[in-house]
Amino acid sequence: MTDVSSDYAYLAANWASVRERVDAACRAAGRDPSEVSVLPVSKTFGPEVVRAAMALGLKRFGENKVQEVRGKAEALAGEGVEWVVIGHLQTNKAKDVARLASEVQSLDRIELADALHKRLQAEGRAIDVLIEVKTSPEESKHGLPADQLPAFLDALRAYGTLRVRGLMTLAVQSDDPRAVRACFRQLRELRDAAKAQGYELPRLSMGMSGDFPLAIAEGATEVRIGTAIFGRRDVTHV
């Protein structure tokens, strides 16, 4: 038997360092560190790496490709991993998502809600979902246009299998921290506006390895961290 702990010692160190930096960002923002959780993003890393991360007490893992979830879920069947889908989803992937995912953070359109709901009904399951909102102008970014959020929330009432828990966004890629922070602020303001309309959306998933302190300052309840925990990904993978 190989000694997993020595092969993956860097994971424990990275994890401790990330959690420390998240806690420091919370304190700097006058927030209690217990308010902010870290979602490890394991995309591109194999099941053996996920298993090593589980040995650190991690259980939920973010993935952006359903195909990849399929492979890892099979390799780690029965080990209690909760797969969180954070990437853009095509409706033809709804069946696998309904079968394998514990949560979807990239719900951004009604056709997808419809497809997921039908498949979840067939599976007899309900899952937590976050609505991905587009807060940056980049063409490459997905997400619901912000002005459509009230109507979308209203429409989602019809889907009993989708428990809407909050909002998710990716900030603009920019060297200007004010531009990045404005994206996070917009998500928080959308949450506050929705609350005034009677929608409880306690979770704000925003912030990644390069920008999480700004997200925490704007109220993130969850940061999605890949590189800072698992290391650099193959550059050809987006």
Ligand SMILES: *Cc1c(COP(=O)(O)O)cnc(C)c1O
């Ligand atoms: C890859 C990814 C992350 C993590 O990015 P890092 O910069 O590696 O921390 C977070 N959110 C989404 C949606 C991603 O696809």
